[in-house]
Each structure stands twice: as structure tokens, then as C-alpha cells.
Amino acid sequence: MSEKFDVIVVGAGPSGNAAAYTAAKAGLSVLQIERGEYPGSKNVQGAILYANALEQIIPDFRDDAPLERRIIEQRMWVLDEQSFVGTHFRSDDYNKPPYNRYTIIRAQFDKWFSSKVKEAGALVICETTVDCLLLDGDQVVGVRCDRQGGEVYADVVILADGVNSTLARKAGFHPEIQSKNVALAVKEIHFMPQETIEARFNVKDEEGVVIEMFGKITDGLMGTGFLYTNRDSITVGVGCMLSDFKANPNRTAPYAMLEKMKAHPSIAPLLAGGEMKEYCAHLIPEGGFHAVPKVFGNGWMIVGDSGGFVNATHREGSNLAMTTGRLAAETAIAAKAAGKGFKAKQLAGYKAALDDSFVMKDLHKYRDMPNVFHDNSQFFTTYPELVNRAAQTEPVRIFVFEA
Numbered sequence: 001m002s003e004k005f006d007v008i009v010v011g012a013g014p015s016g017n018a019a020a021y022t023a024a025k026a027g028l029s030v031l032q033i034e035r036g037e038y039p040g041s042k043n044v045q046g047a048i049l050y051a052n053a054l055e056q057i058i059p060d061f062r063d064d065a066p067l068e069r070r071i072i073e074q075r076m077w078v079l080d081e082q083s084f085v086g087t088h089f090r091s092d093d094y095n096k097p098p099y100n101r102y103t104i105i106r107a108q109f110d111k112w113f114s115s116k117v118k119e120a121g122a123l124v125i126c127e128t129t130v131d132c133l134l135l136d137g138d139q140v141v142g143v144r145c146d147r148q149g150g151e152v153y154a155d156v157v158i159l160a161d162g163v164n165s166t167l168a169r170k171a172g173f174h175p176e177i178q179s180k181n182v183a184l185a186v187k188e189i190h191f192m193p194q195e196t197i198e199a200r201f202n203v204k205d206e207e208g209v210v211i212e213m214f215g216k217i218t219d220g221l222m223g224t225g226f227l228y229t230n231r232d233s234i235t236v237g238v239g240c241m242l243s244d245f246k247a248n249p250n251r252t253a254p255y256a257m258l259e260k261m262k263a264h265p266s267i268a269p270l271l272a273g274g275e276m277k278e279y280c281a282h283l284i285p286e287g288g289f290h291a292v293p294k295v296f297g298n299g300w301m302i303v304g305d306s307g308g309f310v311n312a313t314h315r316e317g318s319n320l321a322m323t324t325g326r327l328a329a330e331t332a333i334a335a336k337a338a339g340k341g342f343k344a345k346q347l348a349g350y351k352a353a354l355d356d357s358f359v360m361k362d363l364h365k366y367r368d369m370p371n372v373f374h375d376n377s378q379f380f381t382t383y384p385e386l387v388n389r390a391a392q393t394e395p396v397r398i399f400v401f402e403a
Ligand SMILES: Cc1cc2nc3c(=O)[nH]c(=O)nc-3n(C[C@H](O)[C@H](O)[C@H](O)COP(=O)(O)OP(=O)(O)OC[C@H]3O[C@@H](n4cnc5c(N)ncnc54)[C@H](O)[C@@H]3O)c2cc1C
Pocket: 010, 011, 012, 013, 014, 015, 016, 033, 034, 035, 036, 039, 040, 042, 043, 044, 045, 046, 047, 048, 049, 050, 128, 129, 130, 131, 160, 161, 162, 163, 167, 185, 186, 187, 237, 239, 282, 283, 284, 303, 304, 305, 306, 309, 310, 315, 316, 317, 318, 319, 321
């Protein structure tokens, strides 16, 4: 472990894998350290994979990536206790290659992505936790791991260690994460025969459906639910802002919220007969534009959830993670080529590239959305109730425009 690398990447989720792959493919010496038993073993996502971010890194990923179903139909439901009002958008355009989004199971997907990282030439070490960054004055020069003699050095350390980035906090790059900037989500995977899924959702072969939901299911808390079709399983979950869970007078627990959601008369039949084999809970950084911290400095860059790069309005995180990972690696590659060192000045191109990408442009566009929803809890109480009541009592009038 005493060797020196060009780049050390901490974490093997989508952001870390994108960074390690891009840097290794360009010929840099890369060490990637992951605390899980294998990449993906600790990772949680819905999960929808938006193809374009990965396409820019591995253009032919469709040839061998473990993809579950391509999404051809998107449903949006506003739920009351007993009913829902919804929109369904389905298009055969989504059945024409190249398909633009897929459901995935992260444990398999991250493992596959990591195999590409190794093929590109990076050294990947699992079951190893990075305890802290090594500093020479204010320059990050490496990391210390929980292995004997576990000090290892690099010109640049890329922090891809996820939402609760203890390393950035310990080094003073981040303040403590605030509960108003993170959502707590729980999800389950229910297995059932492929034919059952295809009959229930009116799809065939590798076609899939996603349902995004909000309304009374979150007990007045700011949050959403989701249900995604995989090949032979269904993922179902719900998440709300952590500060709302804390302040909620009913003290609703996340798992109780999910149980209630699964029992909803419109959701229960979709899950009936399935065998639940996986349950997990995870934080999602949903503070948006205003919560993005400083993301580079002397010898370090922050990517993915660790930098708060999630667009909650679009329900996207993994593609922002992969794009930020790629841009950080490209910055390290350019700094190495320039040969002028790895101080903040040489790594500032990372922030400029982020600002120029969809990542910061989208986060900026939706910068006020978290507050709009948070300050107007009627989106999760009164409005769903009114819409559903109107549909029930005035079914024709609300859907027909008067001449
Ligand atoms: C329930 C849920 C549903 C979601 N659904 C979607 C979706 O449908 N579509 C979408 O695009 N996004 C979704 N997201 C968001 C998406 O999962 C994240 O944005 C994405 O995983 C971020 O990737 P990352 O690589 O930055 O972090 P992570 O995937 O969290 O990876 C961080 C890695 O770092 C490792 N690590 C942490 N600390 C250390 C350490 N000290 N030493 C070594 N290793 C360490 C961890 O073990 C982990 O492997 C969802 C998130 C959740 C929780």
C-alpha cells in the first residue's frame, strides 16, 4: 500500500466507477477503494438508469450490462387513501433502439461497472474503508485505510463515498449534513414470475413500466413513492425529507409508511403473491443547488451523492453521479497532461465543466423547488384529496374543457 498513484477514488458506486474508469482508460494509474464486500453490495437505488450519462462513458454498455427492462411507460399517480388520479404516458418510440432508460438492480449493475473499471486497468480493492485523508499542509496527498500499513498516496483523491461523506466532513470540506437537505427512503424488492409482471402491467419481453406517486401515502410529509418493474421482480419504495420525519407529530416510521403504501387498494394487487427478498433504507441528498458544497481544492474533488448532486425534481441521481465522476477524472487527466501540479488552481476546471453541464444547469433551474414543496404541505394533503374527490364526484367535468 506504500505505492503512489495518479488518482485514488474512494467508493465504487456510479460516481466512483465513472471516475476510476475514465482515468484508467486514459492511462492514469488508479487505485479505487470500496468498503463493501463487492461494488454494489452496500448500494441502494430505485432504480432507473438514464442511458445518456453511461453512454458517454461506455458507448456499447447495452451489449453486456445487466439491464432489467427498458421503460416504455411512465405513470404518475396522485393518491388519496382509497383512490388515485393518474396520467399514463406510453410510446412505442421507447421501443426503438437505442433505448433511453432502463430498470436496474444496483448490486448487479455496480459489479458489472466495476469489472469494466478493472479491465480499463485500475486496481480495485474491496472490504477496505478509508478512515481519513492524508494532508501535507493544505494539500491532500493520499488516504489512510483500515488495513495495516494502509497509508497510500496519490496526486489527486476523488471522493465518491456517497451521501454521508464522512471523509469530506472530517477534513472540513463539508459541514455536517442537515436533515432538511436529505430524504430517507426505504424500498423492497418483491419477486414473482415474469409472466405475472407482464400481464399485470400490459408489457411483453423486456418492456417495463414505472409508477411515480405522491399524495396521502406520505402522511403529509414532503416525499414520493415509486414502483418499478424489473425482469422478474418489482421494486416498491417511499421516501420523505428526514427533517419531516423528525418533526412529524404522528412519528410515522419509514417502514410503516411503506407498509401503508403497499396496502393501498390500487397498489396491493400489483404486488399480490410476490415474495419480498430485499429490504433496504438509504439517504438521498435532496437539498439541490443551494446545498452543493465546495467540490474541489488542493489535491481533491468531490463527485456524486457526496457533493449533493441529485435532481429530486427529475428523480435522477445516478446519471449526475456518473457525469460528475467523468468530469472529475477528465480534470485530473488534463492536470496531469499540463504538468503544473494538482492544486485548486489546476483542478478548478472541474467546477467550470460542471457549470457547463446539465448537472448544474438543471440543479440551478429547479433551485427553488425543494422549498416550494416544503413550504406548501398541501401538495401532500389537501390537493391530492381535492383532486381525487373531484374525480369521484364530477368525473366528466374535470376532464372535459368547456367550449
Ligand atoms: C431508494 C433510492 C432510490 C433511488 N432511485 C434512483 C433512480 O431511480 N434513478 C437515479 O438516477 N437515482 C436514484 N437514486 C439516487 C442514486 O442511487 C444515487 O444518486 C447514486 O447512487 C449516487 O452514486 P454515488 O456513487 O455518488 O454514491 P453511492 O452509490 O452511495 O456509492 C458510494 C460508495 O462509496 C462507498 N464508501 C462510502 N464510504 C467509504 C469509505 N470511507 N471507504 C470506502 N468506501 C466507501 C460505499 O460503500 C458505496 O459503494 C435513488 C436513491 C435511493 C436511496
